[in-house]
Amino acid sequence: MKAVVFEGENRVSIQDKPVPKLDDGEVLIQVDLCGVCASDLAAIRGEVTDYSPPVVLGHEVAGTVSESRHPSVKVGQKVTVNPMITCGECDYCRADLDKYCTQIVGIGHDIDGGYAEYFKFPKHAIETGKLITVSDTVATTDLVFLEPLGCCINAERETIFGQSVAILGAGQIGLMFTQLARKRGLQVIVIEPIPERRQLAEAFGAEAVFDPSAVDQITQLTHGGADTVISATANDQPAIDLAFQLVKRGGCLNFFGLSAHDQYLNLNLEQLHFTGYKIMASWAFSRWSLDQARKMISGEEIQLSPMLSNRFPISESLTAIDHAKNGLGIKTAILGQV
Numbered sequence: 001m002k003a004v005v006f007e008g009e010n011r012v013s014i015q016d017k018p019v020p021k022l023d024d025g026e027v028l029i030q031v032d033l034c035g036v037c038a039s040d041l042a043a044i045r046g047e048v049t050d051y052s053p054p055v056v057l058g059h060e061v062a063g064t065v066s067e068s069r070h071p072s073v074k075v076g077q078k079v080t081v082n083p084m085i086t087c088g089e090c091d092y093c094r095a096d097l098d099k100y101c102t103q104i105v106g107i108g109h110d111i112d113g114g115y116a117e118y119f120k121f122p123k124h125a126i127e128t129g130k131l132i133t134v135s136d137t138v139a140t141t142d143l144v145f146l147e148p149l150g151c152c153i154n155a156e157r158e159t160i161f162g163q164s165v166a167i168l169g170a171g172q173i174g175l176m177f178t179q180l181a182r183k184r185g186l187q188v189i190v191i192e193p194i195p196e197r198r199q200l201a202e203a204f205g206a207e208a209v210f211d212p213s214a215v216d217q218i219t220q221l222t223h224g225g226a227d228t229v230i231s232a233t234a235n236d237q238p239a240i241d242l243a244f245q246l247v248k249r250g251g252c253l254n255f256f257g258l259s260a261h262d263q264y265l266n267l268n269l270e271q272l273h274f275t276g277y278k279i280m281a282s283w284a285f286s287r288w289s290l291d292q293a294r295k296m297i298s299g300e301e302i303q304l305s306p307m308l309s310n311r312f313p314i315s316e317s318l319t320a321i322d323h324a325k326n327g328l329g330i331k332t333a334i335l336g337q338v
């Protein structure tokens with residue numbers, strides 16, 4: 001089979017690999033579609049350090065069980081995965097904070113993932129609830145968003161909200177936050193430089209959309225600043241500066257977007273004291289938030305498929321990665337076929 005192997009900074013190749021052989025308790029997943037995640041792109045660029053190359057990338061999977069050696073899993077079952085395999089026993093795992101477990105093994109990070117025709121899912125992961133099954137009626141083009149939606153739902157639970165929220169970036173994450181915030185009845189303002197993305201944000205319920213230069217207009221519209229700013233973009237210095245320009249005193253800033261390993265937040269503590277900003281970051285998902293995402297997707301409560309702008313076969317996956325790196329389209333995914 002063909003698979004996309006991340007070998008180190010700026011080194012990615014399409015390789016021929018044997019279809020994985022199963023041991024007792026494991027299942028083989030045939031990949032229908034696998035999302036290209038911003039974190040994969042950051043790993044390829046050498047900006048983040050939480051990957052263990054060489055490894056087949058891909059953790060946003062929509063697939064079908066093609067072989068099962070686990071008694072609880074049926075062949076033909078439509079599935080996605082919770083890509084964080086953890087010990088299941090420590091205090092963090094027991095509190096549904098698996099992401100802080102010290103034994104973490106990530107699908108598409110540390111062991112082979114879904115930029116391939118097939119990948120195998122371990123017994124321990126099945127037995128700690130990491131295989132997520134859905135009905136056949138769930139569209140593959142929605143299912144591929146389950147993991148990123150789970151990240152947004154996790155962040156939504158952690159964030160402090162008031163009346164207004166300014167969302168920086170209308171990529172897939174910003175557009176999911178837009179819809180979640182609308183469901184909460186918030187005033188949603190989206191800041192995004194690309195016109196096509198702004199249009200989609202409006203279609204998904206944003207009250208107003210702006211170019212990043214519109215700080216004064218946003219301040220007026222929100223009567224002095226947004227109660228909450230969610231940064232759903234790479235947290236480079238311009239995005240950080242913009243977030244602080246848009247938030248009102250006492251408001252909450254959630255730096256959700258992935259930040260490069262050499263990016264710092266320079267804060268004057270006296271100013272922080274008097275502005276009372278609630279500064280936070282939300283990372284990844286919980287088992288609870290993935291289950292909420294599964295329910296939303298199964299009930300068609302959120303629009304996801306319209307964000308899937310580009311699909312490439314594995315043989316064109318290097319083009320797919322370049323496409324996503326260049327910020328083209330909204331969501332790029334790789335098909336599990338050559």
Ligand SMILES: [Zn+2]
Pocket residue numbers: 037038039059060147148
């Ligand atoms: Zn992801």
Ligand SMILES: [Zn+2]
Pocket residue numbers: 086087088089090091092093098101102103
């Ligand atoms: Zn643990």
